[in-house]
Amino acid sequence: MTAVQIDGKAFAAKLREKIGEKAAAFTDKTGRKAGLAVVLVGEDPASQVYVRSKGKATVAAGMESFEYRLPADTPQDELVALVRKLNADDAVDGILVQLPLPKNLDEKAVIAEIDPDKDVDGITPTNAGRLVLGMDALVSCTPLGCTMILKDMLGDLSGMDAVVVGRSILFGKPMAQLLLAENCTVTMAHSRTRNLPEVLRRADIVVAAVGVPFLIKGDWLKSGAIVLDGGINRLDPEPGEEKGRIVGDVAFDEAVGHVRAITPVPGGVGATTIAVLLRNTIVAAYRNAGLGDPEGL
Ligand SMILES: Nc1nc(=O)c2c([nH]1)NC[C@@H]1CN(c3ccc(C(=O)N[C@@H](CCC(=O)O)C(=O)O)cc3)C=[N+]21
Ligand SMILES: [Mg+2]
DSSP: OOOEEOOHHHHHHHHHHHHHHHHHHHHHHHSSOOEEEEEEESOOHHHHHHHHHHHHHHHHTTOEEEEEEEOTTOOHHHHHHHHHHHHHOTTOOEEEEOSSOOTTSOHHHHHHHSOGGGBTTOOSHHHHHHHHTTOOOOOOHHHHHHHHHHHHHHSOOTTOEEEEEOOOTTTHHHHHHHHHHTTOEEEEEOTTOSOHHHHHTTOSEEEEOSSOTTOBOGGGSOTTOEEEEOOOEEOOOOTTOSSOOEEOSBOHHHHTTTSSEEOOSSSSHHHHHHHHHHHHHHHHHHHHTTOOOOTTO
16 A cells, blocks of 8 residues: 555645634734744754744734744743743733753743643643643644644544554643544553554554654554654754754654555644644634634634
8 A cells, every 4th residue: 555645734725824814804803913922942953943934834824923032041930931921912812832941941830821821832731621621722733733634534533543652741642632532542652652563553543743753663554544743853964964854753664655644744744733823823812802713713
């Protein structure tokens, strides 16, 4: 079997078109653009890839982008003060603090400061709780994008065996909740899982984001599997390359000849993540402006 390559860029482009319309309508109704604030502390490589794609996409969608780049040794109280300032700023509808934070910072304490109504990553205790309880919530962009891709491809996911590889607050945990809500049988695998190939063997759906290049081998996957690769790993540069290539967590070249469908890296899940971030920002902007939910997103 040769897999369908899922075109994350095309999926994202369709979503961005709808978002652009909502953003324009928001500006008509309120007299200002919806705004997204991004805070990057230090130099995490995956975060740098994200920030680069994000600023451009935000402006292209008719929204405003506010970027804060802070040194890795920024003190806790300064970062908290910035988050509080953004919480209070009416021009800011969404706040994204890039994770992981440098080790000298208390990540949980920073996250708890974010206004849940501006929490476009869905990582505050309020939004995480609301997701688990099946209430309306802002939900982390990568897992929400993966769910949108799966539903677009398959329609009903009921009864499917899904394996989520990774258990982070941004990816694995919300991903598992979203798949549960779609009536999948969900298994969560992670760095202490004993026999990952065996766990993966029965998966109809594999969703991975752990940050280990090529961790998942082609022959670990069953031939009918649908594979969404959320890994963003920069390899060391090959001779003649200035920067290393960005690759996923799945050995794509092996898997592509084997499974039913797979997302490439780049151009798959990551491309969708950005569009979902804009989606969450416009949803937050509408709700906070008292305009209700924008339709069709
Ligand atoms: N609080 C927080 N929320 C996040 O969602 C978050 C984070 N922290 N920290 C870093 C990771 C990484 N991440 C990416 C999302 C999209 C691309 C992306 O745009 N990828 C494109 C372009 C890649 C390229 O430029 O080559 C693609 O895969 O096609 C990359 C990386 C979000 N993260
Ligand atoms: Mg893990």
